[in-house]
Amino acid sequence: MRHLLYAAAGLTAVAFLPATAKAQDASWGCQVLLCAASQNPAWHGVPYCVPPMKKLISAMSRPGFSWPICHEASSGKPGREIYEECPQGTKVGYSERGRDGFRGEPDQCVKTVNVCKERRSRKTGSDDNGIISYRRYSGRDGESCIQEVSTPRPRRADPWFFDIPDDKGMKQRHWFNLNM
Known part of the structure; x- marks a missing residue:
């Protein structure tokens, strides 16, 4: 006031x-x-x-x-x-990607976590809370596993x-x- x-x-x-x-x-x-x-x-x-x-x-x-x-x-x-800022340790992400590199709204908070050791890349799905997980495999030996966990960004x-x-x-x- x-x-x-x-x-x-x-x-x-x-x-x-x-x-x-x-x-x-x-x-x-x-x-x-x-x-x-x-x-x-x-x-x-x-x-x-x-x-x-x-x-x-x-x-x-x-x-x-x-x-x-x-x-x-x-x-x-x-x-x-x-949108509010994403929590510390996360970055802004996008839930939609279109043709020609177009991005939707910056409506996700994404955290990258090393969780396992697998060799293939795949979408692991979505749980009931709207969290979408992707697994990426990187490193020279192809042994490390990175999981990106996306949560809706608070409004x-x-x-x-x-x-x-x-x-x-x-x-x-x-x-x-x-x-x-």
Whole structure:
């Protein structure tokens, strides 16, 4: 909440609004930014924020949508990352591969483990948890066995973010969602 207050104070100061200015007097882009940055409670729990955010969600479904910008905050358009980082010791993987090297979404976390000694390469299948295993054999002698274990990459509850600069120019990331 402290960052939200700093952002609101910064927007007011930069825009040269009188001290009696209210959040509802801000441009739609600044309203969206302030509401998206609200953390405790999130914008859903702030009665003032529901109308501008509903307006945003509705506008996003129309052709030619352009994100409303709060120029006074120097934050630009939001970013979006739908997946969490993969756990340490794993790397990002893809569940789908198409022709011409096209990859699907980076929706898997892959861990490589040396588990056995076999000579052939084969897909070992998928278990009930969605884990897909492949066995690759490598090494000069063809004796080592590597198993790649893929698990679904966790999705973020709040996939959208604004990077809002504070009074020293350091950007603070504020995550939010557009679920109703």
